Amino acid sequence: MTTTATALHRIATLWPDLHDALGQPATITGFGLGLRGYLQALEQYDIAEAAALRALERSPDQLGTRPVPVNLRIMDTMRTVEAALHETATQIAATNQHDVRTSHPHRWHYTGKPRGAVWTALWLSARAQGVFWPGRALTEPQHRHLGHVATESLRRIEHALDLAHDTHELSEDHACQCGGRIVISGGAGDQPTAHCRHCGAYWTETGVVAA
Structure with missing residues (x-):
């Protein structure tokens, strides 16, 4: 083949x-959700996505069961x-x-x-x-x-589906305290990590490991 x-x-x-x-709603609580979750926590929802989510929700004063978030x-x-x-x-x-x-x-x-x-x-x-x-x-x-x-x-x-290992460099808006660019890695079942290209600071889900 x-x-x-x-x-x-x-x-x-x-x-x-x-x-x-x-049918699983998107959540952005951070590192514990893997690489995509960490990216979402740092960069927040796109404005368009947030507006679309609101549009999918039914008004609370409507009768009946609310639809499952998409x-x-x-x-x-x-x-x-x-x-x-x-x-x-x-x-x-x-x-x-x-x-x-x-x-x-x-x-x-x-x-x-x-x-x-x-x-x-x-x-x-x-x-x-x-x-x-x-x-x-x-x-x-x-x-x-x-x-x-x-x-x-x-x-x-x-x-x-978070099945592939990925590496992503964050924008300058999310730089390290030293000013260096942060690179995060994870996916495919690996524990997400992040490190600063400049000072070498290294983070895991539990916090800063080394700086």
Whole structure:
């Protein structure tokens, strides 16, 4: 299986986890939530995100049960990835798919209800692997484009689910007391840490370890 096909299968496998995480409200209490939580605690919510959260809430004087808060970061990831996969599949079909009027299970359909992200990812995986279908094999530029879409989509998903190790340098607004830039690392189950590039101060969830 090619690297592209593996990434697309991974996307299909992780999609249910995104659905599970979608209903979890975003919290920003700090280090204990991992790298993303620490970033959120330092940088706070974006103004647009906070406004969207308020818009999703029903007025307290309305009757009935209030909806479960939606994790907007997960929602944005799902929408972006699904749109990218769908657009890529549509482009490939428009260029490579034969004009066959009879129904075929491997054909990409332009009309009707859009296919879900899982089905689309697996359809694209089959195209990457050269599985027979009523259409021409992908060209080298198409393979490269599909590979980019697959790896970038998987990166976004793993980042949203905090499955990938990441390193991030904070802006000058969140500099160390010495004026140096702070770099934080974490994710993929690792305990988040931070250190100053200038003075060498080092932080963990329990506080300053060394300075």
